[in-house]
């Protein structure tokens with residue numbers, strides 16, 4: 158499955174949950190498919206979507222919080238996986254779109270072809286970890302993780318194949334902050 | 343540590359002595375509720391106070407200072423006013439987070455940063471950062487004050503104003519000896 162197909166499966170499963178996106182194509186895919194106020198598009202600060210999501214989850218324990226991360230982003234901030242496991246917010250779902258490359262900068266290979274990110278998540282202490290390689294499996298896996306106490310980790314293995322015609326996030330960073338804060342209440 | 347506290351009480355006739363405990367209580371009163379960071383010995387008294395908190399305020403240990411910035415951003419977006427405690431050696435790790443996240447998204451935080459390497463008198467690894475940290479903050483357009491017992495009220499007021507009105511991070515620089523060190 159291509160990354161884009163993974164988004165097409167995943168995004169319709171999200172209702173009113175706040176979602177924090179990793180930088181690069183991940184923001185753009187999600188924005189192009191369905192822009193929502195509760196989407197935090199992190200356009201810079203590579204690696205920090207996970208810590209931002211953790212902060213939101215800890216301060217809003219009654220809301221399910223979703224992080225949509227990339228393999229390169231996760232590898233840059235692997236210590237944050239340990240922080241998530243240690244703080245153990247029940248309401249956090251960490252989804253990783255793993256294309257084994259830094260696709261946004263020209264598809265240079267990352268090391269996630271050699272290091273299993275689901276195993277890393279497991280050894281840090283995430284509660285439930287699922288790995289999917291077929292798009293037909295995304296729905297059941299995501300809904301299962303959404304219904305179980307977290308922190309949960311969903312690794313979606315994909316092939317690169319971003320359509321460069323996909324639009325860029327048009328909101329200014331300040332607008333992204335305002336919208337997100339408004340939606341989260 | 344005891345000597346330090348007594349000397350401060352001796353000095354302050356009209357001010358409450360600035361101690362790790364009084365400072366943390368003050369921050370919590372001012373509605374800073376979410377604390378995170380990476381330890382420094384100069385901040386050890388403050389962090390022990392935070393770890394002892396039983397109320398709504400919490401301290402989440404971070405593994406890196408930039409992850410702590412991310413955590414603060416998440417807390418702020420979710421309605422809690424965040425505080426980041428770190429050694430100035432962590433500033434380098436944070437600069438990308440400050441410039442490509444906080445400053446452009448208008449997401450504030452109170453940053454409590456210890457000043458290792460002041461006046462070139464410290465271990466070798468602290469000398470350069472101790473010399474350039476304030477210039478780095480200035481270059482990034484981030485305001486700061488060097489905290490003291492005397493300017494504490496005024497500085498916290500200014501920090502609040504920057505944070506609430508301008509939505510910018512504000513840094514309090516902590517010199518050795520201002521707060522007690524605990525081991």
Ligand SMILES: Cc1ncc(C[n+]2csc(CCOP(=O)(O)OP(=O)(O)O)c2C)c(N)n1
Nearest residue numbers: 181182203227228229230258259260261262
């Ligand atoms: C600190 C930093 N280093 C490098 C970059 C350049 N950069 C932007 S997106 C990206 C790739 C992100 O990789 P991944 O998380 O795997 O997402 P993908 O692009 O594959 O969707 C890189 C390296 C950056 N923005 N910030």
Ligand SMILES: [Mg+2]
Nearest residue numbers: 227228256258
């Ligand atoms: Mg990738």
